[in-house]
Amino acid sequence: MPPYPIILAHGIYPFHFLFPPFISKDNDKKDxxxxxxxxxxxxxxxxxTAFHTRVSWGGRVDRRADELRDRILRITRGFQQWPRVHIIAHSMGGLDARWMIYKHRMAHRVASLTTIGTPHHGSPEAERRLKRFGFVVNLARWIGVEISGALDLTPPACEARNAALEGFESANGVMYRTFAGVQKIDDVFFVARRSYRFLKEREGDNDGLVSVRSAMWKEKYFMGIIDADHLNQIGWWDGGRAMGTTSRRIFEKRIREFYVSLAEGLE
Incomplete structure (x- = not known):
């Protein structure tokens, strides 16, 4: 059992924000x-010991990294209760965590970072959508909705960030682990099937939003592929085959066991 708490870091659009607070509260027994x-x-x-964290909906990586640090400081009481944490991050949450560790020099506070479906090398799909609908980012900001974080998910933005982090991450003592999801198109959540086809042509196997190549980050960190699309990876059943089953009950059991196995591999 690891002596440090596990921090769960969400992706760019945490849709549970849209649900009534009484059924979607962070760190509630019912989740x-x-x-x-x-x-x-x-x-x-x-x-x-595990905690949810909450950062800006659709915000930029730099802002979300600051917010993630603030949440962790609150959880650990300024690292007085626990001197270090483990982070398990999904999608953009992994980019937030990497930048937080670098920007705030928190390598001595983060024992490990495990990412699942994180676009470390960016997503060509994000770039494609921004080229077609980039004006929506400014329009959304004008009406008070933040979605500009998508700008940080393009391949050029991610590769620039990777270059900036290379020297720091190569010897900072944090244990990095990465996982990627892969499914057949008929099993991918129907909303993501168009992006699945686009990514399949560009980068090969993917989870509907992020390719294996991008989620892998570096081969030395890569722990393997899971049978889950981008939504399945965070426990949501979308009707297809996932985690080796077409049964919702068995899927939920297996995806939760997967996270427990991640925790069991921590020190």
């Missing part, structure tokens, strides 16, 4: 309507 559906409760039931 069936949370972004990480049933994940924290499974970790706690297995004996681990």
């Amino acid at each position: 069936n309507f949370h972004y990480f559906r049933g994940i924290r409760s499974a970790l706690v039931e297995a004996g681990f």
Whole structure:
């Protein structure tokens, strides 16, 4: 059992924000309507200390990294209660965590970072959508909705960030682990099938939004592929085959067991 708490970091659009607070609260015993559906409760039931975090909907990586640090400081009481943390991040949450560790020099505070479906090398799909609908970013900001974080998910933006982080991350003592999701198109959530086809042509196997190549980051960090699309990876069943089954009940059991196994591999 790791002596440090596990921090769960969500992706760019944490859709549970849209649900009524009384059914989607962070760090509540009932988490069936949370972004990480049933994940924290499974970790706690297995004996681990785990916390949700909340950062800006659709915000830029730099801002979200600051907010993630603030959340962790609050959880650890300024690292007085726990001197270090483990982070398990999904999608953009992994980019937030990497930048937080670098910007705030927190390598001595983060024992490990595990990313699932994180576009470390960016997503050509994000770039394609911005080229077609880039004006929506400014329009959304004008009406008070922040979605400009998508600018940080393009391949050029991610590769520039990777270059800036290279020297720091190569020897900072943090244990990095990465996972990628892969499914057949008929099993991918129907909303992501168009992007699946586009990514399949450009980068090969993917989870509907992020390719294996991008989620892998570096081969030395890569722990493997899971049978899950981008939504399945955080505990949400979308009707197809996932985690080796077409049964919702078995899927939920297996995806939660996957997260518990991640925690069991921490020190």
